[in-house]
Amino acid sequence: MLTVSVYRYHPELDEKPYMQDFQVDTGGKDLMVLDVLNLLKVQDSGLAYRRSCREGVCGSDGMNINGTNGLACITPLSACVKNNKLILRPLPALPVIRDLVIDMDQFYKQYEKVKPFLLNDTPAPAIERLQSPEEREKLDGLYECILCACCSTACPSFWWNPDKFIGPSGLLQAYRFLADSRDTATEERLADLDDPFSVFRCHGIMNCVTVCPKGLNPTKAIGHIRNMLLTRAT
């Protein structure tokens, strides 16, 4: 029997959130955290959490698992459970709608700010805009982000300034387009980021790198942006 302690909050019934303990029979198997949640759902059908792909692709089930942000569907119990106890809380710092479901609005707003799409004012070629393999390679480690918000909600700088600091996820995407050889808006993009908060609130704490379930490195991308901003200023 595994003890699972879950953060519960029902906006119409509860004044305040509380932790509720469940006992779950895992059958001695090394289940994924999401499997355990599904077992909990059998015990209490009112439990709310997001999930979709169940294989680490959609990014909907980011949550705080035994103190560390991660995707429930690809986190095996063996990687997180201590003393036979699993503690599930919603991602930090964003408002809780219900149980493990958070309001990602603020996170998406920051994403929107970086204009996460290709900007190119030259006439479109007949077939496609070509890139050399080397140019394409620059996007590796950037384009794989699934916007799960594990990183930004683990970032102390984002906790304190969620409205002004773009956060690791948004900045990783900002760099993804800054680094794209087909994008011609580099200068405008940099100008948009050039203020004390958007980029420079990052203090290299690296919580983002520690938690990213896709193994990406926002800190490094932020370092590149910072260098571009500094080069531009001189």
Added chain:
Amino acid sequence: MSDKRPVNLDLGTFKHPLISMISIGHRISGVILFVGLVFLFCLFDTSLEGPAEFASAQALLQEDFLSQFIVWGLLSSLGFHFSAGMKHLVMDLGHGEELETANNAAKFVVGLTLVLAVLAGVWVW
């Protein structure tokens, strides 16, 4: 309803990786150093007032455990602040942005701080 939404920001329930502890520690030690300077300046001020005061300030540093402890604490904070600061500088230059190197650097900072703290202890007592 929405303005009542709770937020999970219960720091005690999160795991804090060593790297992030060093980063926050760097700031805390900075504050400690700043406050500590006040103490040192008071002491310095006293010692400048005359030979008798100088002697008493000296005695304080040589015999009073509490002041010695404060001085040691300040020196250790300085050691930590210095090593963590160096790490930040190196990182700003674009090195050690991989998780593994950063983790090793964090351990190195802790190690260096311990060594510096011991040295400071030897020097004070």
